[in-house]
Every structure is written in structure tokens, then in C-alpha cells.
Amino acid sequence: MFKNLSPRTAQIVRALIEVLKPRKENFDPPIDEEILKVADNFIGHLPSHMKFLLPLGLYLLEFGTLIFVPTFRRFSRMPLEEREKYILSWTESKIALRRDLIKGIKAICMTGFYAHPAIMQSIGYELEEHLRKINVGEEPTVPCDQEAYEYFKKLEETGRWGPVAGEPGRIKEKTE
Amino acid sequence: MGQIFTSDQITKDIEERCQVCVIGSGAGGGAIAAELAENGIEVLILEEGGYYTSKDFSSDPAKAIPMLYRDAGTSVILGSPSIIFSEGRCVGGSTVINGGMCWRTPERVLKRWQFEFGLKDITPKTMEPFFEKVEERINVAPQAPESLSKAEMLIHQAVTKLGYLIRRNRRNQKNCTGEGLCVFGCPTDRKQSVLITYIPRAINNGARLYADCKAVKILAKNGRAVGVLAHILDRETGKKKYKMKIQADLVIVAGGAIQTPALLLGSRLGNAFKQVGKNFLCHPNTKVIGIFDQEVRYWAGVHQGHQVHEFLEEGLLFALGGVHPSLVAISLPSFGKKNLEMMELWNYMIVGGVLVDDTTYGRVMRAPWGSALAFYQIDHIEYERLLRGVAILSEIMFTAGARKVLLPFFSLQELNSIDEIPKIYDYKIKPSEIELLTVHAFGTTRMCANPRRGVVDQWGECHEVSRLFIVDGGIIPTSLGVNPQETIMALATRTGQYILENKSKYLS
Numbered sequence: 001m002f003k004n005l006s007p008r009t010a011q012i013v014r015a016l017i018e019v020l021k022p023r024k025e026n027f028d029p030p031i032d033e034e035i036l037k038v039a040d041n042f043i044g045h046l047p048s049h050m051k052f053l054l055p056l057g058l059y060l061l062e063f064g065t066l067i068f069v070p071t072f073r074r075f076s077r078m079p080l081e082e083r084e085k086y087i088l089s090w091t092e093s094k095i096a097l098r099r100d101l102i103k104g105i106k107a108i109c110m111t112g113f114y115a116h117p118a119i120m121q122s123i124g125y126e127l128e129e130h131l132r133k134i135n136v137g138e139e140p141t142v143p144c145d146q147e148a149y150e151y152f153k154k155l156e157e158t159g160r161w162g163p164v165a166g167e168p169g170r171i172k173e174k175t176e
Numbered sequence: 177m178g179q180i181f182t183s184d185q186i187t188k189d190i191e192e193r194c195q196v197c198v199i200g201s202g203a204g205g206g207a208i209a210a211e212l213a214e215n216g217i218e219v220l221i222l223e224e225g226g227y228y229t230s231k232d233f234s235s236d237p238a239k240a241i242p243m244l245y246r247d248a249g250t251s252v253i254l255g256s257p258s259i260i261f262s263e264g265r266c267v268g269g270s271t272v273i274n275g276g277m278c279w280r281t282p283e284r285v286l287k288r289w290q291f292e293f294g295l296k297d298i299t300p301k302t303m304e305p306f307f308e309k310v311e312e313r314i315n316v317a318p319q320a321p322e323s324l325s326k327a328e329m330l331i332h333q334a335v336t337k338l339g340y341l342i343r344r345n346r347r348n349q350k351n352c353t354g355e356g357l358c359v360f361g362c363p364t365d366r367k368q369s370v371l372i373t374y375i376p377r378a379i380n381n382g383a384r385l386y387a388d389c390k391a392v393k394i395l396a397k398n399g400r401a402v403g404v405l406a407h408i409l410d411r412e413t414g415k416k417k418y419k420m421k422i423q424a425d426l427v428i429v430a431g432g433a434i435q436t437p438a439l440l441l442g443s444r445l446g447n448a449f450k451q452v453g454k455n456f457l458c459h460p461n462t463k464v465i466g467i468f469d470q471e472v473r474y475w476a477g478v479h480q481g482h483q484v485h486e487f488l489e490e491g492l493l494f495a496l497g498g499v500h501p502s503l504v505a506i507s508l509p510s511f512g513k514k515n516l517e518m519m520e521l522w523n524y525m526i527v528g529g530v531l532v533d534d535t536t537y538g539r540v541m542r543a544p545w546g547s548a549l550a551f552y553q554i555d556h557i558e559y560e561r562l563l564r565g566v567a568i569l570s571e572i573m574f575t576a577g578a579r580k581v582l583l584p585f586f587s588l589q590e591l592n593s594i595d596e597i598p599k600i601y602d603y604k605i606k607p608s609e610i611e612l613l614t615v616h617a618f619g620t621t622r623m624c625a626n627p628r629r630g631v632v633d634q635w636g637e638c639h640e641v642s643r644l645f646i647v648d649g650g651i652i653p654t655s656l657g658v659n660p661q662e663t664i665m666a667l668a669t670r671t672g673q674y675i676l677e678n679k680s681k682y683l684s
Binding site: 014019021027038041042044045046047048049050084087090096099102103104106107109110112114115122123124125130131134135138139140141144145149152153157162163164166168169170 | 238278311343346364476506513520658
């Protein structure tokens, strides 16, 4: 079913996605499996050493409950609330590697999650509308923001927008 | 007329012969390939990544990042903290996914190169025609006011109020309307990346380009580069499909400051003085997020319209960076419900970044399994600069009207007023707690007149192996303080002209 995740690592990542996935009351779109596919695709592009280390990290997360909680119940079989607490302890750990593992998986989940149309809409990211608005012609004719346009236009007309020379920093010192 | 080949068009092992083989098709490789091809040289370009056009680009990061970025954007420079490193891996290289900022090499930097590295012929005056040529080729122009977001205005007003120097960005763009999708490949080809400028020039003048083709060894004989061994990769799996052998009069490497040293080390070339992969610089940067009471929609405009240049000589560069919500969500400390709560403020956020000049060196090594491994440990000066940079950026955000600022520190995650800025120093933040990333890499095959201190001479030719040139960011010997693409292109164009002027020496 998956190209890069084994059934066992997929189970761990699935349990992790359920915890990391941004959601709120009455808003929890059923896109876990889509995110899991995104994660599987990303993992296929990891450099070879990361491909080797990631499953080890996932197994540490899965069975680390014995050391870090401690409990005999492994991560993917814990109830959601306990999993959340467990992951929080990883994100707040003083060991950077523990934090980094969660950060890495989180990065993959967020990439899938916030690219979903329903979620983009819920946070007000109206990209398509923005693109339609500004691309009415070949040249920039419709301002991205009217207020900003008027402000910068005025600066341009009054010569107060600064130089457009290629040399960075203060130009005056160079010409003097 | 040349041609672009992709792996699905290739059905057997290949042997090729050319005058010049260019490895890499980004800022350096693309510029030199076009320069040579336009002057009648037979050029063959190898690119490890795929060939995609704007029709293939997507605003969906789950599609765009694996397609256009090396390691799907997960490359890491090892250290404490580790630094996330992003670079392009496609025809056009990082110019396809960068913000397109174009600055000439600062004069003080060129003076340092002359003084410290003996690069006497690289002066502002001698570089001037190359900068001009590059700027003309890639259409470097200031942004139109229509393309700027409200966030740009608020930050411009705040920086002006604080009395700091803010400069309008010059970018390689034609009629940019401010779509803000630069980092996923410009969907309208308004950003004038190498993919749509130098590569078509090279192809129209007879160059052949092999995409999905990874150079694995540079061949040398009697101290002279004579060719390249490469693998044609399966685009889906990344695995070797066929072999390719190229015989060339001249080999030019432009694989970037991390991949090029790994290729040289794997080829056992140019490393008699153990300089290959040393002196790695990565212009570390970190970000601050301002939360505003009013809607700012900072994403609705060009990726980056201005830069704060007040502190350049202190080694600090500030800018806004328009990115996708998923990339912001990743950097927030929260997950689950809290992450969504925070991301619901998306239209009220402005993301700013500070880049600090390197004061130490890292290293790039070749792992036994062939991959490049990069190491970099920030030193106390960079650490101080990062704290100062975050403090200044917070000051700018609060002056612009932010009610809260989210910090990149594990132990201090937010400030609620300008008066709280001293906390950045009081909290005794450990270096390992700073969240760092970078998109710039230099130094690993640096230019130096002295072969004991550098890998290539001032023309980019390897000290130890003749007819082997390097034209990527790796030859830049010090941090530039600004975005490097124009410097890389200008140096590559200069090397191209040098080769043309010495045709009889280098080419059959």
C-alpha cells in the first residue's frame, strides 16, 4: 500500500498524525490517510542516511513509552489524550534529537494539512482569489493592496523610495 | 538547436563527446553554459534533478517541494542546533525556487577577497561589466508598487520611523504582479530564473541538456580533467537506470557548495592540501513572527519587496519572507488544536527573517555511501548576532504595530510588548535552542591565489587539476551578507569569458 513506509512504521506515523493534526471542535476533516500518503511520498525523497535513521526514531517513539512515561502500552496503542501528553514531553525534551524527530514528522504533516483546500479556506488563505485578482493583464495593473500601492506610489513619485542601484547598503558613501 | 533529454527518453547506456561538460544547471552552471554556447562552443549540461516548466509547477507544497527541492526540502546541516538547508534540484537549480533577490557583491567584500585571498583581479571595476551583463540577461528590476503587500508597507513605515536604512529589492522579474509563489516555482514565468533565461539561450545555441542525470565521478588523466561518469536516474525512485560516459576537453562543476565538494572527494581530485569541503559557510538565518490586530495578509504580495541594510556591516540582514502557511505552521512550537488556533491568525501575521554573516567555518564531507554530509557549529559571535538580530526584528515588528511576537527560541517563545525585548538577553538562551535555517552556502571549494588555502584560482580553475573549473557558490570565499545569485552568475560569466579568451589553451 505504501511505497516507503512499512506497515508497522505506517501505524506509528498514523498515530502521530492523529496527534499532530491541527483541528478544533466541530472541525476535524477526515484527511489523515491523505496526510499519511504525503508523508510516505516525502520519506521516499529523504537522503539515504535519513531513510535509515527515521524508522529507528519511530521505533524509539513507539517503544519509548516504557522509559519516558513509563508504561507497557506502546505509543500507537495509547488513547489520543495520553499520546498528546507523550508527544508534548518529546517536543519539550532537553534532548534535541527527540525534539527534532517530532519536528521532522510535524513538518511533513503540516505540509499536507495546510495545503488542503478546506483548511486553507478555514484560515483565510484565499490564494486562488488573490491570483485571479492580480493577473487580469500581462503587466501589474491591479494592486495587491490598495493602501500599500498608494503609499509606495507616493514614495516613488516624490523620490523618497530610495535608490534602485545594485550595490547593497548605503549608496551615498560610495558616490561621494 | 540543442535539446533537453529526460530519463524517460533514454533507453540504454550512453557515450557522449563534447568540448565542455557542465555539471549543474543553476545560477553558475546555467550562466556559463549559455555564455559558452552562444560563442560557438559545444556544451553538454548534466542536471541531477528533473526538467519541469511552469505548467508543471504547483502551489501545493506537497507536490512542489518533492519535485523541485533536494531531499524534498529535508536537507540538514548537522550541528547544535542543526540547520535546515533548502536548495533546488531541478533544471534551473535554486534559481527556480529562490526569492529572486539580486544584489551585486558588496565592495567591502571584494576588497576583503583581494586582501585576504589574493584575488587581485576581482575588483568592483573589473566586475562591473559582468554584473551589467547578468542584470540584462535575467531582467533585474525593482518591484512595481502594485506587487507589494500591506505587510511591506507596515514594515517600511516602521523601519523608516526607527531611522534604519531600508532598500527596495531588485529582483530578476518581468512584470511581477506579486503572486508570492516564488518558492514553489513562478507559475507565470514572471520570475526570470535560469530555467527560462540562460537555459533556453544555451539550448538555442546548440547545447544539449540531460536532466535526471547525476554526475558520479570526474575523470582525470595526467592532472587534466578529461570527462565525467554519470548515472541516468529513474525520476520516480531516484535509482540508477543507465550509465553515461562523457569525454570532454573541459569539465565545469556547478553543483552547489554542498554537492560539488562531495563529487570532488568521490573523484579523489583537487584535495592535496585538504581544502575540499573545508571553510563551509552557510549564512545562518532565523525568523520572527509578528501577530497584528489588523489584517495584514502578508502573503498577498511579492515574496520579498525590501531589505533592511542598516546593519549589513555588522553582519545582519533583515527581510520579510512570503511563505506558504504550512511552512509557518511547521515553525510554530505547537501542534494539534493549539496549532490551528494560532494559524487562524494567518492573515494577521508577518514573518520576518534575519540572516547573519558567518564568523566560523563548517565542513562538508562525503559519507562512505556517497552522500554529502554538511556540518556547521555556530560560534559565540554568530550566537550574539542572532540574539541581536531577533531583538532588532522584534523592535521592528512592535513598531509596525504587532501586539505579540513569536520567537525562534525553545525556552522563550513569545514577547508581548516592546518592553519585553531585553528578555531575549536575560533568558540565557542556549545556542542549541535557536531554530535555524538557510538557503545560502559558500566556501567549500573557495577561490584563493594560494593553493594551500583554496581549491580554485581566481578564474575558478582547480589549482591541482587543469581544465577543471568550478563556478558555483562554493568558490565564494567569504559570506556576502546579501543574496548570492548575482555574484555566482557574474563570476560564472567571467570564467566563461576567460575560457573563450583562452580557447586555444583549453579547447580542441
